[in-house]
Amino acid sequence: MADEIRSSTSASLLAGAAWRKSTRSGAIGNCVEIASLGGDEIAMRNSRHPDGPALIYTRAEMAAFLAGAKDGEFDDVLH
Structure with missing residues (x-):
């Protein structure tokens, strides 16, 4: 991906x-939605804000x- x-x-x-x-x-x-960006990167975003931030x-x-x-x-974060 680009710099x-x-x-x-x-x-x-x-x-x-x-x-x-x-x-x-x-x-x-x-x-949460994910997308493979090619190479070694995967993006994650909130589906309610599709143009918002992606990690x-x-x-x-x-x-x-x-795996974790x-x-x-x-x-434990669900409690």
Whole structure:
């Protein structure tokens, strides 16, 4: 991606990103969407604000987070 993309950028600047969300997302738009940006980057945004900020992570960062989530490491934030 271009050098202007930082760890947080406007999702509207990510032209051509194919955003998707989980089928477990609620009907009222309470979900997070992700898009592969090619190379080593993955973007995440709030579906209620599609032109708002997007957080940019490396594939390794996302893999570490997803592994922790699958292992239940973040379950305490729901309580």
